[in-house]
Amino acid sequence: MTVTPLHAPRPLRSTDSELPDGVRWPTGLGPDIPPARNPGTALDLALVRATKVNRSAVERRVASLGGRRTVKKEWQAAWLLRAITCMDLTTLAGDDTPGNVQRLCAKARHPLRGDIVDALGVRDLGLTVGAVCVYHQYVATAAEALKGSGVPVAAVSTGFPAGLSPFEQRLAEIHASVAAGATEIDIVITRAHVLTGNWQALYDEVRAFRDACGEAHLKTILGVGELATLTNVARASQVAMMAGSDFIKTSTGKETSNATLPVGLVMTRMIRDFGSRTGFEVGFKPAGGIRTAKQALDWLILMKEELGDRWLRPHLFRFGASGLLTDVERQLEHFVTGRYAAAYRQPMV
Numbered sequence: 188m189t190v191t192p193l194h195a196p197r198p199l200r201s202t203d204s205e206l207p208d209g210v211r212w213p214t215g216l217g218p219d220i221p222p223a224r225n226p227g228t229a230l231d232l233a234l235v236r237a238t239k240v241n242r243s244a245v246e247r248r249v250a251s252l253g254g255r256r257t258v259k260k261e262w263q264a265a266w267l268l269r270a271i272t273c274m275d276l277t278t279l280a281g282d283d284t285p286g287n288v289q290r291l292c293a294k295a296r297h298p299l300r301g302d303i304v305d306a307l308g309v310r311d312l313g314l315t316v317g318a319v320c321v322y323h324q325y326v327a328t329a330a331e332a333l334k335g336s337g338v339p340v341a342a343v344s345t346g347f348p349a350g351l352s353p354f355e356q357r358l359a360e361i362h363a364s365v366a367a368g369a370t371e372i373d374i375v376i377t378r379a380h381v382l383t384g385n386w387q388a389l390y391d392e393v394r395a396f397r398d399a400c401g402e403a404h405l406k407t408i409l410g411v412g413e414l415a416t417l418t419n420v421a422r423a424s425q426v427a428m429m430a431g432s433d434f435i436k437t438s439t440g441k442e443t444s445n446a447t448l449p450v451g452l453v454m455t456r457m458i459r460d461f462g463s464r465t466g467f468e469v470g471f472k473p474a475g476g477i478r479t480a481k482q483a484l485d486w487l488i489l490m491k492e493e494l495g496d497r498w499l500r501p502h503l504f505r506f507g508a509s510g511l512l513t514d515v516e517r518q519l520e521h522f523v524t525g526r527y528a529a530a531y532r533q534p535m536v
């Protein structure tokens with residue numbers, strides 16, 4: 188199959204009618220019904236090898252997205268609230284401590300300052316982020332700090348970020364994080380399997396990680412900045428879904444190039460194609476370098492355009508981001524006060 192920019196443009200305002208009225212919480216999208224879990228399929232090598240991506244077509248389609256929709260004022264505030272609910276609030280730093288993980292979890296429970304929440308009139312929503320994402324070392328700390336909040340703990344795993352530790356060790360890492368309280372596991376693939384076209388090895392690896400996760404949900408990080416071509420990104424996405432991934436995720440945040448819209452377009456097209464062939468809805472998580480509210484809106488527009496409203500919900504969409512909430516909160520403060528605050532007014536930890 189070839190990825191081409193064939194998606195018909197949609198009118199701007201009419202399709203926004205399912206978005207919230209003013210800053211009142213979006214009720215028009217219906218409840219966030221979890222999708223049936225993707226059990227995976229057999230590896231379809233013929234399909235994988237036949238998949239090719241036309242880079243200039245992808246770039247044209249991405250360029251057209253900016254003009255397709257703009258969200259302003261109260262609509263923008265509502266979309267930004269939505270972005271918060273889809274955020275995997277992340278800390279993956281060498282200097283992480285139990286103290287800053289606990290403070291991050293407090294922020295995850297109450298992502299916006301109380302005065303902004305009240306000014307927006309959204310206190311009764313009990314707004315939280317989608318998850319907190321940490322190294323295995325801090326899973327138990329985060330699980331304890333988030334107890335009773337309904338916010339899940341996600342652990343990066345399997346030798347994150349390079350994914351090159353011994354295979355048994357990578358499996359053991361998943362088991363340990365699940366035992367410590369992680370209900371979402373973000374694994375990294377062996378990029379060499381993609382670069383050498385060893386799709387069977389990639390499939391077997393992701394399948395084994397999925398089995399090790401048990402009930403925990405598996406997010407498969409492709410490390411797109413190290414996969415050389417968009418065709419490889421498309422093929423790796425397919426194999427990851429065939430092997431039973433619940434989500435496919437762009438990046439670790441540690442590569443030179445991380446989440447970009449062209450890569451996002453390719454991966455969402457693969458999700459769409461997998462869904463139409465199997466009936467299973469796979470989630471998408473762009474991660475790495477997403478720092479501004481404007482970027483968040485661009486990603487939400489891409490999701491709405493390419494996959495539809497179900498992918499504007501945390502069951503099927505997450506941002507992996509360590510710094511995004513600061514700017515989102517700043518923009519929401521501007522919306523309610525008309526002034527921009529300094530970033531230190533929205534401390535993360």
Ligand SMILES: O=C[C@H](O)COP(=O)(O)O
Binds near residue numbers: 475477
């Ligand atoms: O999975 C999440 C990423 O590591 C976050 O990357 P970031 O620090 O660039 O936001």
